[in-house]
Each structure stands twice: as structure tokens, then as C-alpha cells.
Amino acid sequence: MSFIGMTITAERTSFLRRKVAGARPSRFMRPALGLLLPVGLAVLWEIAVRLGLSDGRLVPPPSTVYQTLADLARTGELQYHVAATLLRVAAGFAVGTVAGTVLGALAGYSGIARGLLDPTLQGLRAVPSIAWIPLFILWLGIFETSKIALIAVGVFFPVYLGVMGAIVAVDRKIVEVGRVFRLSGFALVRRILLPAVLPSYVVSLRSGLGLGWMFVIAAEFMGASEGLGYLLIDGQQLGKPAEIVAAILAFAVLGKLTDWLVVIATAPLLRWQDAYGTSPQKS
Amino acid sequence: MLEINRVSKTYPNGVRALEALTLTVAPGEIVAVVGGSGCGKSTLLRLASGLDAPSEGAIILDGDAITAPHEKIGIVFQEPRLLPWLSVANNVRFGLESRPREERSARVTAQLERVGLTDKATVWPRELSGGQAQRVALARALVMRPEVLLLDEPFSALDAFTRVDLQDHLLDLWADGKPTLLVVTHDVDEAIVLADRVIVMRPRPGRVQQEIVTDLPRPRDRQSAAFDFAKRRVLSALDRSLDRRASVDDGQTLADEGAARWW
Numbered sequence: 387m388s389f390i391g392m393t394i395t396a397e398r399t400s401f402l403r404r405k406v407a408g409a410r411p412s413r414f415m416r417p418a419l420g421l422l423l424p425v426g427l428a429v430l431w432e433i434a435v436r437l438g439l440s441d442g443r444l445v446p447p448p449s450t451v452y453q454t455l456a457d458l459a460r461t462g463e464l465q466y467h468v469a470a471t472l473l474r475v476a477a478g479f480a481v482g483t484v485a486g487t488v489l490g491a492l493a494g495y496s497g498i499a500r501g502l503l504d505p506t507l508q509g510l511r512a513v514p515s516i517a518w519i520p521l522f523i524l525w526l527g528i529f530e531t532s533k534i535a536l537i538a539v540g541v542f543f544p545v546y547l548g549v550m551g552a553i554v555a556v557d558r559k560i561v562e563v564g565r566v567f568r569l570s571g572f573a574l575v576r577r578i579l580l581p582a583v584l585p586s587y588v589v590s591l592r593s594g595l596g597l598g599w600m601f602v603i604a605a606e607f608m609g610a611s612e613g614l615g616y617l618l619i620d621g622q623q624l625g626k627p628a629e630i631v632a633a634i635l636a637f638a639v640l641g642k643l644t645d646w647l648v649v650i651a652t653a654p655l656l657r658w659q660d661a662y663g664t665s666p667q668k669s
Numbered sequence: 670m671l672e673i674n675r676v677s678k679t680y681p682n683g684v685r686a687l688e689a690l691t692l693t694v695a696p697g698e699i700v701a702v703v704g705g706s707g708c709g710k711s712t713l714l715r716l717a718s719g720l721d722a723p724s725e726g727a728i729i730l731d732g733d734a735i736t737a738p739h740e741k742i743g744i745v746f747q748e749p750r751l752l753p754w755l756s757v758a759n760n761v762r763f764g765l766e767s768r769p770r771e772e773r774s775a776r777v778t779a780q781l782e783r784v785g786l787t788d789k790a791t792v793w794p795r796e797l798s799g800g801q802a803q804r805v806a807l808a809r810a811l812v813m814r815p816e817v818l819l820l821d822e823p824f825s826a827l828d829a830f831t832r833v834d835l836q837d838h839l840l841d842l843w844a845d846g847k848p849t850l851l852v853v854t855h856d857v858d859e860a861i862v863l864a865d866r867v868i869v870m871r872p873r874p875g876r877v878q879q880e881i882v883t884d885l886p887r888p889r890d891r892q893s894a895a896f897d898f899a900k901r902r903v904l905s906a907l908d909r910s911l912d913r914r915a916s917v918d919d920g921q922t923l924a925d926e927g928a929a930r931w932w
Contacts (some may be wrong), residue, residue: 562720563750563763564743565720565738566718566720568737568738568739577763578752581755582754657793659753660755
């Protein structure tokens with residue numbers, strides 16, 4: 387229900403608006419509420435260091451972290467490392483997503499494919515993905531390929547599981563509509579099953595992306611000469627905590643930003659949804 | 670011509686849903702199937718649509734055995750079953766994928782206009798009322814110009830007013846191309862408003878109890894005496910199908926009871 391569509395008197399409308407505004411935090415109140423805790427803590431720490439309550443050497447105050455970030459950005463180092471990490475995540479995410487989607491759709495659609503693939507993949511999923519690092523280095527070398535492979539493995543499993551699980555759970559009644567129109571195989575997957583699982587697919591893409599960011603650090607820890615993970619290691623070895631915190635901040639921003647990109651990119655595909663979480667009434 | 674030829678269906682769990690059912694429906698005829706729960710009437714439609722295969726016997730449309738969904742057979746379910754991610758117009762267009770673009774949009778536009786939903790073409794299914802959604806489901810099936818349209822309790826989820834409205838609307842749409850209609854319903858009024866022939870089924874396993882010809886002139890007046898008489902005949906056949914003592918007087922049972930009372 388949208389307020390625009392309501393044909394009620396002006397007084398009634400304004401009454402409703404006031405009531406809604408009173409009942410919930412407004413558009414800007416809610417983000418502000420979320421920022422209160424981290425910003426408050428940062429300000430308190432800054433004050434504590436300025437007052438000399440701590441020397442801030444191991445836990446740098448926000449101003450020092452900001453200075454480090456600004457310096458890194460000025461020399462172009464920050465952009466260089468961010469670009470390296472972003473490229474790795476993008477490549478690994480692409481490979482993992484394609485593989486996870488194809489195999490997930492296959493295992494979801496066909497019982498035989500599921501029987502064949504799923505036990506093996508579930509077994510592999512039980513292996514902590516970091517355990518693959520030595521093998522990937524032996525197989526693929528110490529450069530980009532092994533790093534991208536590790537990230538792809540991290541992305542693959544949530545996407546595969548999400549697609550397969552969601553396809554298996556698609557309403558039989560909707561699938562029958564496809565069958566009535568004589569769809570089968572790839573056409574049924576493309577026109578019925580994939581659109582039907584799109585909402586949960588977006589969720590698995592987001593958790594896949596989250597794991598991608600996790601694994602890129604692991605990948606960059608295994609010997610990289612550029613990337614945010616390298617910056618972390620560099621900061622540790624040279625005793626520069628501000629650089630570590632700066633890299634962590636960059637990770638946080640990038641992770642949130644790419645997640646938001648996935649949400650924005652898929653939003654037009656999900657406008658049809660009629661669920662609690664998507665109703666315009668919920669602010 | 671749709672021929673259902675000694676069709677039986679036993680489900681994997683051992684339930685015998687249909688027992689050697691034979692039914693022939695002429696082109697353009699409207700046949701309603703009524704019966705208590707478990708009489709296999711929905712099973713019959715699933716077999717006729719090709720969604721399920723019969724255990725014995727065959728379903729034949731114009732000489733072709735139906736073993737899978739067929740382009741000449743459309744179906745409308747109890748629920749609209751619209752695809753929620755497609756707009757109303759795209760739902761109607763769903764089965765026309767292989768046709769040229771101009772033909773597709775022309776047929777969709779015409780069909781939407783025919784069901785009176787031109788102004789809803791671009792909205793999502795979630796924004797439709799129950800009656801509107803079922804109209805879209807009808808349009809989606811009819812836009813394919815089926816020879817046979819199967820309807821599985823199509824209006825049972827709607828309120829009484831909308832239901833009557835849609836029954837009349839269905840007859841109006843039927844008049845366009847006069848497809849064969851096979852309607853499963855548990856609403857006796859609906860069966861008599863729509864059908865040329867009412868098949869009353871008997872449960873466990875599903876068989877034909879009685880066939881009642883209801884060829885009243887159209888449009889049918891739901892309040893007329895002839896309508897009421899047809900209704901009594903169907904209701905009393907339903908009673909007999911459930912081995913119940915007649916609760917309705919259709920003339921025949923009156924004679925039986927009269928004889929009993931006389932004694």
C-alpha cells in the first residue's frame with residue numbers, strides 16, 4: 387500500500403504521517419542510530435590519546451589512521467593495493483558464481499545429477515577451504531591463478547548450495563505451469579526455476595561475496611606483493627598498526643560497497659516480490 | 670474429439686484413484702465432472718492434461734494419444750498459478766515464446782482486452798484481486814487457442830459474487846472459439862450453469878455414477894424451474910454416489926419412497 391495511492395482526505399493523510407513518524411525512526415534517524423556506537427567509540431579513543439591517557443602506539447587513534455590512509459592515497463599506494471585485491475575478488479567471484487550456478491542448477495533440476503554430484507561436493511565443502519592453499523600453490527603456482535582459485539572455491543559453495551536448495555524447494559505448482567507449456571530441461575530451468583529462486587539466489591551471491599572477501603585475505607597472506615592483504619602483513623612486519631587498521635577499514639568499506647552493488651544490481655529483478663521484507667510499508 | 674478410454678490410475682502408494690473410466694467429449698462440448706472428495710475428478714484432469722500418465726487405458730485427442738502436455742490442451746487450476754516475477758501481460762504471453770513478436774503482442778493485447786484487464790497489463794500478479802488473477806490464468810490458457818480447455822475447480826477459491834461473474838465470463842469467452850471444456854467442480858450450480866452434460870462420479874475407486882444431460886437453453890437462468898430440476902437430479906445422483914439416503918427429491922426417489930410409505 388502506498389500513500390500516493392490513497393484517496394483519503396488531507397487531514398487524515400497528515401494524521402497518518404505524523405503517526406508513522408512517531409512510531410518509527412525517520413529516514414535519517416535509523417542510520418544515525420547505527421553510527422552512534424562506532425563513531426562514539428572512535429571519538430572517545432581520540433580524546434583519550436589526546437589527553438595522554440594512552441600513547442596510542444599499538445592502538446592508533448582515528449586521526450593517525452586517517453593520516454595513514456591519506457598518505458597511502460596520496461602516494462597512490464592505496465589505489466594500487468585496492469585495485470589488486472578488487473581484481474582478485476572479482477575474478478574469483480565470477481568463476482565461483484558461474485560454477486556454483488551451473489552445478490547448483492544441474493543438481494537442483496536433475497535427481498540423477500544430484501545423486502552424482504552432491505555427495506562429493508558436500509564432502510569437499512567439509513574441508514576448511516584454507517586447507518587447499520598448499521595444493522593450489524603446488525598445482526597453480528604462487529601467482530594469481532592459485533589466489534583466484536582459492537577465492538572461487540570460497541564463493542562456489544554458498545552459491546551452489548543456495549541454488550540447489552532453492553530449486554529443490556520451488557513450488558511444484560509453478561513447475562507444473564512450465565510443464566503445461568511443454569518446457570523441459572534448459573528452458574524449464576531458464577524460464578521457471580531460475581526466476582523462482584532469484585530472491586534466494588541473491589542471498590547466496592551475497593554470502594558468496596562475503597566469503598570471497600574472507601578468502602582474498604587468506605590468498606594474499608600466502609605471499610603477495612600487492613593487495614590489501616599484503617598491506618596487513620606489511621603493517622605487522624614493520625610494526626605499523628595504523629597501516630593495519632587502515633587496510634582493515636578499506637576491507638570493510640569495499641566489502642560493504644560490493645555487497646551494496648549486488649543488492650542494487652539485482653533490485654530491478656526482484657521488484658515483483660510480495661514478501662514481508664519487501665513491502666513498501668516497512669520503512 | 671477427446672476420448673478417455675477405460676482409464677485407470679493407481680498411485681505409487683497403492684491408492685486406486687480411477688477405475689476403467691470412459692468418457693467421450695465432442696468438440697465444443699462443455700462437460701462438468703462433479704463428485705465427493707476422493708472420487709478421482711482431479712486425477713482425471715491431471716491425466717487429460719498429460720501432467721500424469723494413466724496406469725491403464727488411454728486418453729486420445731483427435732487420434733493422438735496424450736502422454737505428455739499437449740499444445741492443443743490448456744488447463745486452468747484452482748489457484749491462478751501466475752508466475753509472480755512476470756507482469757500480467759508477460760504471464761499471458763508465457764506460452765507464445767516461439768511465435769513472431771508482432772503476433773505475440775497482438776494476441777496478448779486482444780486476449781487481455783477480452784478478459785477486461787487491459788489496464789492491468791503492466792502490473793505484478795501480487796497486485797491483482799483473486800478474481801482478476803483467475804481471469805489472467807484464463808487468458809494465459811485461452812491465448813494459446815486450445816482445442817480442449819481443462820478447468821480444475823477454477824472458481825472455488827473465489828467469493829460467491831465473483832464466482833457467478835466468472836462463470837458467465839467463462840461462457841462468454843468459450844463462445845469465441847468454442848473449445849471443448851472439461852470442468853471439474855464441487856459446485857452443483859456451477860456445473861449446471863456451464864455444462865451440456867454433468868458426469869457424477871463415485872468415489873473409491875473413481876467411476877462414473879451417472880451422466881446427466883443438462884442442455885437447457887443459454888443463457889441459463891439460475892432461478893428457473895428447469896435449472897432447479899436439473900440441480901435436484903445432480904444432487905440426488907451425488908447422494909447415491911455416496912450411498913447416502915436421498916436428501917433431495919428428484920421424482921424418482923419420491924416414487925420409491927411413496928411405494929415404501931404405501932406399504
